[in-house]
Amino acid sequence: MSGYDEGFLGIESGGGTGGGEPGGAGAVPMPAARGEAAGARIRRLEYVHFTVALDTERRLAAATAVNIDGSALLDLGRGDDWHLDERVGADEQAGPELYARNDLDRGHLVRRRDPVWGDVEIASEANFDSFCYTNAAPQAAVFNQSIELWNGLEDLVLQYASANRLRLSVFTGPVFADDDEPYRGVRIPKQFWKVAAWASEGRLRASGYLLDQSPQLGDIDLNEQTATDAPPPLGPFRTFQVPVADLDKLTGLDFGPLVAADVLASRVPTAAVHRELWIELTDAAQLRW
Numbered sequence: 216m217s218g219y220d221e222g223f224l225g226i227e228s229g230g231g232t233g234g235g236e237p238g239g240a241g242a243v244p245m246p247a248a249r250g251e252a253a254g255a256r257i258r259r260l261e262y263v264h265f266t267v268a269l270d271t272e273r274r275l276a277a278a279t280a281v282n283i284d285g286s287a288l289l290d291l292g293r294g295d296d297w298h299l300d301e302r303v304g305a306d307e308q309a310g311p312e313l314y315a316r317n318d319l320d321r322g323h324l325v326r327r328r329d330p331v332w333g334d335v336e337i338a339s340e341a342n343f344d345s346f347c348y349t350n351a352a353p354q355a356a357v358f359n360q361s362i363e364l365w366n367g368l369e370d371l372v373l374q375y376a377s378a379n380r381l382r383l384s385v386f387t388g389p390v391f392a393d394d395d396e397p398y399r400g401v402r403i404p405k406q407f408w409k410v411a412a413w414a415s416e417g418r419l420r421a422s423g424y425l426l427d428q429s430p431q432l433g434d435i436d437l438n439e440q441t442a443t444d445a446p447p448p449l450g451p452f453r454t455f456q457v458p459v460a461d462l463d464k465l466t467g468l469d470f471g472p473l474v475a476a477d478v479l480a481s482r483v484p485t486a487a488v489h490r491e492l493w494i495e496l497t498d499a500a501q502l503r504w
Contacts, residue, residue: 218261219245219280223384227417243412243419245280246386246468253467258303260349263341264330267349270391271307274401275352278388278468279324285373285381287332291342297321300349309401310348317446322354322407324387329369352389353403355428355449364496365409365426365454371499372411372422386410386473390425390465396447403447405429408462410473419476422504423459425493428452456494456503464488479503 221242245266248254257277258269265281299310314321323345330341344350373383389404396403407426412419430450458480463470465488480492494501 217263219264219266219384220282221245223282224382224412224414224419225417226414226419243384243473244471246278246388246410246463246466246470246473248277249467249469258307260300260302262330262344262347262350263337264332265325265341265344265350267324267347268388269303269308269349271303273391274307274309275404276324276349276388277391277466278386279350280384280386281325281329283329283369283373283383283385284332285383288328289331289333289335289338290328291331291335291338293327294342294346296343297346297348297351300347303349308349309351309353313353313399313401317444318356319353319403319446320356321348321351324350324352324389324407325385326366326369329385352407353398353401353446354407355452364499365424365452367499368409368424369411371502372413375502375504382413384412386412386470388466388468391467398446399444403449405449406465408466410459410462410470412473412476419472420478421459421473421476422478422502423457423462423473424496425455425457425462425465426452427455454496456496456501458489458492461488461490461493 221244224243226241248257256270256272258271260267260269267276268278270277299305299308325345327345330345331338369385387409390406390408405428409424410421412421428449430448456479459470459477460474463474
């Protein structure tokens with residue numbers, strides 16, 4: 216299992232980050248936890264064409280990173296073989312018990328079709344790997360235009376990218392917040408982030424997004440919820456294009472060169488969140504490049 220390749224985009228030396236060695240010139244590292252305590256909770260798990268940084272305390276991925284070769288994608292049957300990762304203790308990953316007998320969806324963080332490229336054997340392994348519970352996060356089982364837009368962002372960026380347009384790296388994860396409500400031993404995130412990265416004329420470019428499923432409800436009786444084993448309420452999906460610098464601030468993760476490569480706001484400081492720059496997306500035509 217090779218996992219996420221930091222040099223996959225082929226960024227030129229001096230072209231934003233430079234040339235291809237892990238952590239060196241040309242590397243585009245996946246967002247990483249800041250601080251010794253946060254880092255100690257993270258288990259880095261390599262899969263075919265993608266990597267999961269599992270937060271063993273939250274039992275969900277803090278971040279995922281996938282390489283997509285649009286020229287070699289294969290259309291394989293979906294399958295639905297969700298499984299635990301045997302390299303990690305069952306008490307460190309959210310498994311099937313979280314999703315049983317409720318309306319929570321197992322949302323793929325790395326989209327199922329994204330790592331499914333290359334020869335058939337490799338692509339089949341990637342397809343299977345994408346159904347590991349370490350790549351799942353609880354999301355509201357409600358589909359609407361906004362969630363369809365969120366799920367199609369990779370396709371839109373692939374269509375847009377002018378140089379190396381068939382290669383893309385995508386980073387995705389939840390926003391872990393202090394007020395995330397517990398359910399069956401897992402605190403349920405209300406927001407998710409995504410960053411797409413590509414090369415244009417040898418330089419790194421990136422675009423950041425936020426999915427918000429915060430409840431748009433009045434006061435909620437959490438005692439009643441607990442008594443009925445109902446998951447915390449989640450609201451309608453809202454998708455935003457946001458500065459990568461804001462994701463850096465909201466998540467506490469280090470987004471490295473992706474902040475300066477942002478096509479929306481590359482000079483936004485990370486000291487504060489700049490919500491005035493957020494663009495709520497209801498249609499692909501609203502995307503900024």
